Amino acid sequence: MRLAAAPLTDLARWSVLVRDLATGEVLLAHQPDRALPAASLGKLALLVAVAARIERGELAPDERLDRASVPPVADSGLWQHLAQPTLSVADAAVLVGAASDNLATNVLLHRLGEGEGRAAGTGADAVARECARLGIHGVRLHRPVRDAPDASDPTPLSSVSAAGAVDLLARLDAGTVGTPAVGARALAWLRHSLDLSMVASAFGADPLAHGHEEGLRLLNKTGTDAQVRADAGIVRGARRGLVYAAIAEWEPGVDARDAVLASMRGLGAAMRALLDAER
Structure with a gap:
């Protein structure tokens, strides 16, 4: 059964894919292999790389990281506003998964890049190598x-295709990215995402506590930039699970934000209707 979603606004370029989590059946697809700038959605790759290093014993989850190791960075995140100057690796990853924390992102990237002969503060090459090792494609x-x-x-912060994000999330859920423990750890960091403003907005979940709501299990990662909205996640109802990604990019000067968000909510509403119909 395919989704009967509302049309996607033509004010933006899209990459969209919705699959059944258990069977892999494609329920909706629109240019799913098109890689688009996806802002913070690409931080999925960082979280998986950190989880893989921890599970291989190459990184200790309780190792303390100092935010002074990188230049200050603002916008999304909480660490910049906290008095605590150091956090554990695991706590920094929680902030990235929950609040898309920019400072924690850069500190984790810096830590992954240490000892590899790379420029201090990047670590992007280390993440790319980890993704190649784990067979991750379409999420950079x-x-x-x-x-x-x-x-x-x-260069944009990230490039992601809907197919790449959906495949990665489905594999994490199935435990086939490295070891099952890698998937369990990475998904645990995503379960408390605070941003339910896009596709996930249709489910009416509590943005501060949806990890504990009955009847709905939802996790996601989003990305926002001036001309970008991106949302990828897993949502489960009583009988079925769906894995989705929707990425939109539009030209500077085009007033597309509200139309894009409405299209994303329409996609989420179609997913919710399908899950509700099968309760």
């Missing part, structure tokens, strides 16, 4: 988060 984190655009290097 290219660089650390910046406070402002760099005209000399217009």
Whole structure:
């Protein structure tokens, strides 16, 4: 049964895919292999790389990381507002999964890049190698988060295709990314995502406590930039689970934000209707 979702606005370029989590049946697809700038959605690759290093014993989850190891960075996240100057590796990953924390992202990238002969503070090459080792395609984190655009290097923070994000989340859920423990750890960091403003908005979940609600299990990771909205996640009802990704990018000067968010909510509403119908 395919989803009867509302049309996607033509003000943006899209990459969308919804699959049944158990069977892999494609329920909706629109340019799923198209890689688009996806802002913080690419931090999925970082979380998986950190989880894999921990499970191989190459990184201790309780190792303390100092935020002074990288330049300050603002926008999304909580660590910049906390008095605590150090966090454990695991706690930094929780902040990335829950609040898409930019400072924690850059500190974790810096830690992964240490000892590899790479430029201090990047670690993007280390994440890319880890993804290649684990057979992850279509989800790339290219660089650390910046406070402002760099005209000399217009590389986006990440590039993600809907097919790549859906495949990665489904494999994490199935325990086939490295070891099952890698998937369990990475998904645990995503279970308390605070951003339910996009596809996930249709489920009416509590953004502060949806990890504990009965009748609905939802986890997701999002990305937001001036001309980007991206949301990928797993949602389970009583009888069925769905894995989804929706990425939209539009041109500067085009007023597409509200239309894109409405399209994403329409997609979520179709997913919710399907899950509700099968209770």
